[in-house]
Amino acid sequence: MNIESMRGYKMIQKANLLRANNLYPFFRSIEDSEGTVVQVDGIDQIMIGSNNYLGLTHHPHVVESAIKAIEKYGTGCTGSRFLNGNLSIHEELEDRLATYVGHEKALVFSTGMQTNLGSISAICGPKDCLIFDSENHASLIDSSRLALGPTFKYKHNNMESLEQVLAENVNRFNNVWIVTDGVFSMTGELALLPEVVELAEKYGAHIYNDDAHGIGVMGKKGSGTLDHFDIVDRVALNMGTFSKSFASIGGVVTGSADMIDYIKHTARSFMFSASMAPSAVATVAACLDVIEEDNTLHERLWNNVAMMRNGFKEIGFYTYNSQTPIIPIFIGDEMKALMVTNFLKDNGVFATPVLPPAVPKGEALIRTSYMASHSSAELTKVLEVLNMAKKEFDIPATLH
Ligand SMILES: Cc1ncc(COP(=O)(O)O)c(C=O)c1O
Incomplete structure (x- = not known):
């Protein structure tokens, strides 16, 4: 095998150089x-x-709940939700998360990345398109690669640029999805969501908000950037991860009952991957307890x-x-x-x-x-x- 000819080989050369100079900061x-x-x-x-x-991650109630879930359900579900891996606690968690975010229904995935990969590839068919903020997270970029419709980009948080891309494309596609991070993960900046909502409504587009860094943090009791901006009902789909504020691993997408049922039956990263481990489900539920009580x-x-x-x-x-x-x-x-x-x-x-x-x-x-x-x-x-x-x-x- 010729690793040197591979696309990412420059990264290895750089990593080796940094290691040799004792400056390698990763892993x-x-x-x-x-x-x-x-x-x-x-x-x-x-x-x-x-x-x-x-x-x-070390809160006594959260740790104890995770341990109890292992004792009751074992360490893993050994299958997809779709077949043998659907626990009642997955469904209870979904009900709580839908209420928390303020949407009708929720669906939990095994990671946040899988939530984006599955949801976005499900909602963007060949006659639909995605419109992306240019600084969207890598998991959204990879999701757009799985979508069957094309992706167009607008300049980061630039509403003139977004309007131009919308005007050029709304009449060419069935469903036009504006996709943005709610909180940009490197700079901590918020998306200009109220303005994005105005433009989406003007042009008949829908919004998918990646709230990985907003859920748990922004808005009342941390229910997210949609609550922070008071636009919960005006955004079709919102995703969050459990790998940040929720002290575990997993992800969730929320929206209308119809949209969530559609994603549940079409998102391949949901259907063809094992479900969230019981300890992770119980951890997230226990974090919600703490958020409610503290x-x-x-x-x-x-x-x-x-x-x-x-x-x-x-x-x-x-x-x-x-x-x-x-x-x-x-x-x-x-x-x-x-x-x-x-x-x-x-x-x-x-x-x-x-x-x-x-x-x-x-x-x-x-x-x-x-x-x-x-x-x-x-x-x-x-x-x-x-x-x-x-x-x-x-x-x-x-x-x-
Ligand atoms: C904005 C954003 N979306 C999605 C993800 C993926 O989440 P997870 O780590 O749960 O796979 C991340 C994680 O870094 C993120 O920062």
């Missing part, structure tokens, strides 16, 4: 975790690189986010248009981003860089994100280390 092996603190190479690090926004959860999250946002302002970082617990730090030079990541690690802070091609060349950043469970002592230490990094590496205060 760090976590030996132990308490949620906000993890151990790498035997050293404690404060985690500011995860999506555990509500900090529920009135301080979101207050703690947003207080932590405010502390970090203010701290970053004082230090003088450029943090894009972040309006969520994801707060990126613009670094610029790729090598500098890698050295800053190493510096953070050496000083007990776990954060990850985002490098080209995930961001444009010269726009490397460090993606940081915060949890309801971070203590103010932990966040104070993070700010101290970042302040040292700012001076050591002359991190810019503006985008260019």
